[in-house]
Amino acid sequence: MATVTKLNLKAETDDCRLHRESENELEENEAVAAATRDSKTKKVVVELGNGSQVIYMPRFLAYDQSWNYLEYLNKNIPWNRPTIRVFGRSCVQPRDSCYVASEGLPQLAYSGYQPHAYSWDEYPPLKDILDAVHKALPGSRFNSLLLNRYKGGDDYVGWHADDEKLYGPTPEIASLSFGCEREFLLKKRPDKTPRGKTTSGEPPKKRPKKNRSPDQHSFVLKHGSLLVMRGYTQRDWLHSVPKRVKADSVRINLTFRLVL
C-alpha cells in the first residue's frame, strides 16, 4: 500500500518529522520522511531518500510584493495554451504557459511542443525574481524559466517529471508560486526491479514498514512560496498539481531551470 505524508505546518520543533494527518493512519502505516524545519523562516527540507530532496520555503517573497508580481505577470506575459501530445493523443494543454530563456540555448521540447523562447530583457521583474532565487540558492545559475497560469480549479498539470535530457541527470528546479493556493503532489516512480529480485541477485531482505520512507508527499503551495526539487527527484519521482473544485482564482507558477 502506498504511504502518504502531508506537511504538518503546525509542528514548531526545529528538527521534526513529517506526519500523516491522523494518528490512526500513523499507527497503520509507520513510514515517515526525514525532514528538518527552521522555526523562524519555516523552511522545510525533506529528504526523499536515494539522493532526492525537496526544500520548501513558504514565505520566500513578501506578501504584498508577491501580489504586485502576480498582477504584473498576469497582464504582461504573452500567455499561450498550446496543443500538446499526451500518450499519442493531441489535446489542449490544461493551463496557460510561456517560456523565457537566455540566448543560444538548445531548444526546449516537451509533449511534442517547442515553445518560443522569450528574452529576459522583455520582462525586467523576472530578472529581479531570478536574482532573489539565485541569492537563496547559492551555486545556482538558472538560465530558463517556464511560466504556468492556472485560471481556476479546472486547470492543472498531470503527473510528470522534468527529466528532459537538456537539464542533465540531477537538475535543480526552483518553483515559485503566486496567488491561489494549490496542492503540489509528489509520488515515487514505480521501482524498475521486478518483485522478489534484487540487482545483486540475492534474495530480498524484508524491511519493516516503519523504516520505509513515504512514497507520496503533498505540499500546499502558498502565495510567495518557493519549492526546490533537487538531486534525483526528476529521475525517481513524479509531480503534479491536480484539479481542485474549490480553487476559484488565478495562480501563477514560475519554474526556473538550468539548460546545460
Ligand SMILES: O=C(O)CCC(=O)C(=O)O
Ligand atoms: O505549477 C506547479 O507548481 C508545477 C509546474 C510544473 O511542474 C512544471 O511546469 O513543470
Ligand SMILES: [Mn+2]
Ligand atoms: Mn514539472
